[in-house]
Amino acid sequence: MARAVSTRRKALVTICAWAVGIAIFFPILWTVLTSFKTEAEAIASPPSFLFFDWTLENYSTVQERSDYFRHFSNSVIISFGSTLLGLLIAIPAAWSMAFVPGKRTKDVLMWMLSTKMLPPVGVLIPIYLLFRDTGLLDTRIGLVMVLTLINLPIIVWMLFTYFREIPGEILEAARMDGAELWSEIVYVLTPMAVPGIASTLLLNIILSWNEAFWTLNLTAVDAAPLTAFIASYSSPEGLFYAKLSAASTMAIAPILIIGWFSQKQLVRGLTFGAVK
Amino acid sequence: MGQITLNQITKSFGDVQVIPPLDLQIDDGEFVVFVGPSGCGKSTLLRLIAGLEDVSSGDITIDGKNATEVPPAKRGLAMVFQSYALYPHMSVRKNIAFPLRMAGIDKAAQDAKVAAAAKVLNLTDYLDRRPGQLSGGQRQRVAIGRAIVREPAAFLFDEPLSNLDAALRVNMRLEISELHQSLKTTMIYVTHDQVEAMTMADKIVVLQAGRIEQVGSPLELYHTPRNKFVAGFIGSPKMNFLTGSFADEFDAATIGVRPEHLTVSQSDGKWVGKVGVSEHLGSDTFLYVDMDGVDEPITVRSSGEIGFRHGDIVHLTPAPDKIHRFDNQDLRIA
Numbered sequence: 001m002a003r004a005v006s007t008r009r010k011a012l013v014t015i016c017a018w019a020v021g022i023a024i025f026f027p028i029l030w031t032v033l034t035s036f037k038t039e040a041e042a043i044a045s046p047p048s049f050l051f052f053d054w055t056l057e058n059y060s061t062v063q064e065r066s067d068y069f070r071h072f073s074n075s076v077i078i079s080f081g082s083t084l085l086g087l088l089i090a091i092p093a094a095w096s097m098a099f100v101p102g103k104r105t106k107d108v109l110m111w112m113l114s115t116k117m118l119p120p121v122g123v124l125i126p127i128y129l130l131f132r133d134t135g136l137l138d139t140r141i142g143l144v145m146v147l148t149l150i151n152l153p154i155i156v157w158m159l160f161t162y163f164r165e166i167p168g169e170i171l172e173a174a175r176m177d178g179a180e181l182w183s184e185i186v187y188v189l190t191p192m193a194v195p196g197i198a199s200t201l202l203l204n205i206i207l208s209w210n211e212a213f214w215t216l217n218l219t220a221v222d223a224a225p226l227t228a229f230i231a232s233y234s235s236p237e238g239l240f241y242a243k244l245s246a247a248s249t250m251a252i253a254p255i256l257i258i259g260w261f262s263q264k265q266l267v268r269g270l271t272f273g274a275v276k
Numbered sequence: 277m278g279q280i281t282l283n284q285i286t287k288s289f290g291d292v293q294v295i296p297p298l299d300l301q302i303d304d305g306e307f308v309v310f311v312g313p314s315g316c317g318k319s320t321l322l323r324l325i326a327g328l329e330d331v332s333s334g335d336i337t338i339d340g341k342n343a344t345e346v347p348p349a350k351r352g353l354a355m356v357f358q359s360y361a362l363y364p365h366m367s368v369r370k371n372i373a374f375p376l377r378m379a380g381i382d383k384a385a386q387d388a389k390v391a392a393a394a395k396v397l398n399l400t401d402y403l404d405r406r407p408g409q410l411s412g413g414q415r416q417r418v419a420i421g422r423a424i425v426r427e428p429a430a431f432l433f434d435e436p437l438s439n440l441d442a443a444l445r446v447n448m449r450l451e452i453s454e455l456h457q458s459l460k461t462t463m464i465y466v467t468h469d470q471v472e473a474m475t476m477a478d479k480i481v482v483l484q485a486g487r488i489e490q491v492g493s494p495l496e497l498y499h500t501p502r503n504k505f506v507a508g509f510i511g512s513p514k515m516n517f518l519t520g521s522f523a524d525e526f527d528a529a530t531i532g533v534r535p536e537h538l539t540v541s542q543s544d545g546k547w548v549g550k551v552g553v554s555e556h557l558g559s560d561t562f563l564y565v566d567m568d569g570v571d572e573p574i575t576v577r578s579s580g581e582i583g584f585r586h587g588d589i590v591h592l593t594p595a596p597d598k599i600h601r602f603d604n605q606d607l608r609i610a
Contacts, residue, residue, distance in 0.1 A: 167361070169358075169359050169361040170361045170362075170363065170364075172328050172348075172357070172361065173355065173362075173422075175327075175328065175348045175349055176328075176348050176353065176355040176432075177378055177422065177426070178375050178379055178426065179374075180349060183378060188363055192363075192365055194365075
């Protein structure tokens with residue numbers, strides 16, 4: 001009896017999971033399909049799902065009109081740069097909060113997270129002015145800095161959670177074995193936290209890759225990443241759905257591929273310590 | 277060398293003082309065991325010596341040098357943890373070599389020392405395995421190996437055997453004792469198991485609530501416990517305590533008699549009681565005897581097999597020179 005119920009429940013859960021999965025995935029699928037349509041077909045009503053004249057015309061137009069690879073390389077530099085810089089700052093910070101917590105550690109963590117609750121637009125003007133006066137507008141280094149700061153609370157929080165799973169005695173053993181603070185972090189803590197660090201790294205690359213608010217507002221030409229590349233297809237001359245879709249597909253493809261290959265690592269990292 | 281002196285050290289966590297001012301001298305080459313019930317501060321005391329906790333006041337001297345402010349890495353002590361605390365991402369070889377690597381010793385010398393330690397500890401065949409692939413006893417040996425290679429001034433053991441099963445515990449106990457015989461290095465060993473303390477120690481430090489109750493050799497503690505706490509803690513099975521008219525007769529508030537110092541007879545003796553539970557081990561027989569006017573059953577240990585069973589009336593006689601007398605402060609009356 002119990003078995004019958006659990007099978008039915010299993011089926012129900014499976015159906016729900018698939019429904020949610022499809023609902024989330026559908027817009028992406030639609031974007032990809034639209035990118036292979038002509039502009040006329042893209043706005044046709046009723047829309048055709050699979051039976052239309054497949055064309056690569058949008059991709060070649062997009063590449064001709066705006067240099068995909070320049071935007072791509074900007075995206076790579078900005079997302080990897082900000083994530084690596086963030087890790088460099090966050091590893092020691094998370095170490096100290098996880099292993100030598102003070103009276104205010106919890107408050108500091110909460111405070112850091114609270115900065116994520118502020119609408120970014122609230123600080124857009126001051127940051128824009130700062131960037132303008134320091135010559136950081138439309139520079140990659142400027143974006144790396146701003147995205148590092150934006151994502152730092154998340155990086156610190158994630159690492160803090162992973163580090164806390166590492167038994168303190170192992171670090172004490174390292175100290176007894178003659179390891180100074182830096183050796184302890186490099187030879188013992190970091191290797192043990194690799195799964196956690198890797199998933200933090202991946203998640204932050206994805207977040208920075210997709211970050212649109214700051215990248216759109218603080219860049220114009222030189223440092224413009226793929227978000228700006230997409231945005232450039234949704235304006236002055238009207239909407240070009242097919243070209244916009246082609247640009248979007250080209251922008252999400254690299255991160256989708258990275259995500260696909262690292263999904264095991266991501267899941268393992270995100271559930272680190274949940275199961276022993 | 278490995279002489280350690282604790283001078284008036286205290287430790288507080290917040291407002292709670294877990295170690296009141298305490299003095300202790302540990303001589304070079306001694307095997308010292310800190311023993312006491314859980315929460316008595318024995319592990320904290322060890323961690324203060326290791327430098328893993330800072331003392332709240334007082335001084336720690338190692339080999340004549342003030343080490344109070346010296347970080348653990350620089351104290352020249354090695355520690356074996358209860359959880360073994362091996363580095364899970366390193367092979368056994370790298371685990372054992374880690375302290376040498378931290379000390380900047382060259383690769384060839386590292387390999388030679390690791391090989392020597394592995395040989396002593398029977399780990400040669402396991403050097404390329406990860407700690408996760410080893411049994412509890414092997415892991416413990418790796419932890420000891422990691423401590424040996426750095427040739428420390430003293431070894432600190434924090435309940436190293438409590439995660440092992442009973443048979444293995446006895447083996448490892450012997451191995452650690454043998455190691456002490458051959459290395460002649462100071463060892464400080466924390467345990468809550470008084471059998472480990474009795475069998476391994478040159479000197480036992482009995483702790484309760486952060487205070488030292490008594491320091492002495494195992495037999496000193498066994499024969500002349502300074503107070504009722506030490507008397508009850510050292511020795512297995514536990515000492516029997518009697519009060520009231522039983523103690524009055526000896527001019528004491530409490531008297532204590534060890535189970536092995538009671539003779540049991542069917543016909544005559546000093547005290548009368550009824551056998552509750554009897555445990556027959558072959559080598560020994562333990563009788564738990566209920567007596568009028570005594571709250572807890574009196575434990576009697578007789579060597580060999582004696583035929584008393586549940587419900588039998590027995591007569592007990594304490595060996596007159598083995599009766600411990602305590603005053604109303606629970607202190608020993610000489």
